[in-house]
Amino acid sequence: MGYGDDGSIVAGDAARDLPQDQMIRSIKRCITDDRVFVRLDTPTGIRDIRADDLMVAILREAIQRAKASGQDMTDESAIRIGCPAMWNGKQRRRLEAVARQAGLPVSLANFVDEPVAAGIAWVVKHEVDATMPLRVLVFDMGGGTLDIAVLDVRGASHYDVSVLAAVGAAEAGDALDDALTADLELQLAVAGYDIQAASNSRQARDRLRDSARAVKIDLTNYAQIDVALSKRIYGIATIPYSREQLNEVFAEQIDRAEFYIAAALRAARLAEPGAVSAHELLRTPINKLVENVDVVVLSGGMSQIPYVTERMRELFPAATRIEMATTPSEDAVAIGLANATRFGRISMYRPAFDILLEWDHGQEFRVVYDAFTPLVQPGQIAQGTSDLRYVVNGLDLMLPRKGTGRLRVVSQSGQRIHASIGGADLNGFQVMLSEQKFEFSIYPSGRIRMTDGGGTYDGQVDAWHFTDAIL
Known part of the structure; x- marks a missing residue:
């Protein structure tokens, strides 16, 4: 999306033909990267535009189409x-605010992780x-982000x-477009055309990037193509x-993707009973991680x-099935979202509930656990931390x-949380306040496990499963 020559915001397919400096792709990455502004060329000159305003505009366009x-x-x-x-609570709440500003009556309970939605689409397709x-x-490799999730489906x-682990990177289709554009520019240089020296270098690069996107689509179906260019x-x-x-050109990006696959599989092992230590996980080669x-x-679309x-x-082993979620694969998330109500979902990696500690009749409180915070940071595994929590x-x-x-305990998923500690319900459990002794852990x-001024208590989020009631 971006700005047209008349100053109007252009969203969706109509924005594809805008010059590169007048448009932005994968606007959602601004949330991933915690960016507030994007720089765009507008009829009144180069301006820093609030990313949230652009997201509101594209959501309003989607709402109009739906209506x-x-x-x-x-x-x-x-x-x-x-x-x-991979989004944390702050990032999800930012999109929630954007969606509500656009006119959607939503809360965090309406959110579904995209790789989970893709997994749901696959389950629906294959019954x-x-x-x-x-x-x-x-x-899940789209235009702006790569999401990898390890799920247990029952x-x-x-x-x-159940989401056992989820990792991601802000590197997907757009990154390949950049790499292909650079390679096509090199091919042109070999043929005697130097884009940098051209008087119309901006237009030439924009057109070449369009060609790069066409290349990756056409070579999905053909082993060899002739890239159509403007002879003029x-x-x-x-x-x-x-x-x-x-x-x-794509190989290095997939090499990095395999690194994220290994990271996700290592994190998933931590959710299993009798989980191994980080040191053992680091020593586990990827050919062992992929076995189960x-x-x-x-x-x-990139998949x-x-x-x-x-x-x-x-x-992966020969016994592992490699399947498209849907055909075409870029529809998978939308299909999964449409069928999400048939599925109970829980993230064991980023639980969808807050845990608050309140005193003085609720006048004072602290956030003990903020919903969607990863229970284990990737760096903890990489450093071989012995106590992962x-x-x-x-x-x-x-x-x-x-x-x-x-x-x-405050559910952000619209589902009741069953959790106990010290033989009692976690929700409402009394705590002896102590700045020095208090410690709270979730594995x-x-x-x-919680230690307070009165002792140490063990508990469990029961089987990591929720009922349909709202807390």
């Missing part, structure tokens, strides 16, 4: 919004029988989907380009490039030295 097709956009229970699984749990790795008619601009009408050349994956589900499937087949203490929270308080397995 035109007869959809009711006022029913909160019927609306689902996808977001990257999966998961009476025996299936371990599914979703590889059930036959109503399904439960470049002096030549075509450049031959092969799938092998595309694979060579039943299905790799490919999602996002249609044959090289992605080739690399997944090389990485989320932990916060009284000094971190600046607690009073004495007094009593109570824990309060990826769902185990809870």
Whole structure:
């Protein structure tokens, strides 16, 4: 999306033909990167535009299209919004605020992690029988982000989907477009055309980037193509380009993607009973990590490039099924969102609930756990940390030295949380306040441990499963 020559905001397909400096792709990455402004060329000159304003505009465009097709956009229970699984609570709340400003009556309970939605789409398409749990790795590579999630899927008619781990990177289709554009520029230089020296270099680069996007699409179906060029601009009408050349340009990006796959599988191991230490995880080679994956589900437009499937087949055992979530794969998230109400969902990696510690009749409180915070940071595994958990203490929270308080659990998913500690319900559990002694931990397995001024208590988020009631 971006600004047209008349100053209007242009969104969707109509924005594709705008010059590169008048438009932005993958606007959602501004949330991933915590960017407030984007720089765009407008009719009044170069301006820093609030990213949230652009997101509101594109959501309003989507709302208008939905209304035109007869959809009711006022029913909160019927609306689902996808977001990257790696987003924390602050990032999700930012999109929630943007969506509400655009006119959508939503809360965080309407959000579904995009790789989870892709996994749901795959289950719906294949009518999966998961009476025996299936371990599914979703590889969701779209235009702006790569999301990798490790899921456990259970059930036959109503399904439960547990997110054991989710990692991501702001590197996907746009990054390949950049790399292909650079390679095409090199091919042109070999043919005698120097873009940098050209008087119309801006236009030439914009057109070449359009050609790069066409290349990755065309080479999905053909082994060799002639890239159509403007002879008026470049002096030549075509450049031959092969799938092998595309694979060579794409290889380093997929190498990095495999690193994220390994990170996700290592993090998923921590959610299993009797989880190994970080030191052991680091020593576990990737060929061992992939052994218990039943299905790799490919999602996002980039996953249609044959090289992605080739690399997944090389990485995973022969018994692991490599399947597209849907056909075409870029529809997977939308299909999954439309079917999400059939599925119970829980993130064991970024639980969707807040834990508050309140005192003075609720007048004072501290956030003990902020929803969607990862229980284990990637760096903890990389450093070989022996005790992998989320932990916060009284000094971190600046607690009073004495007094009593109570824990309060607030669901952000619209589902009731069953959790216990010290033989009692976690919600409402009394705490002896102590700045020096208080410590609260949650482990990826769902185990809870708390120390306060009165002692140490162990507990559990029960089987990491929720009921349908709202807390």
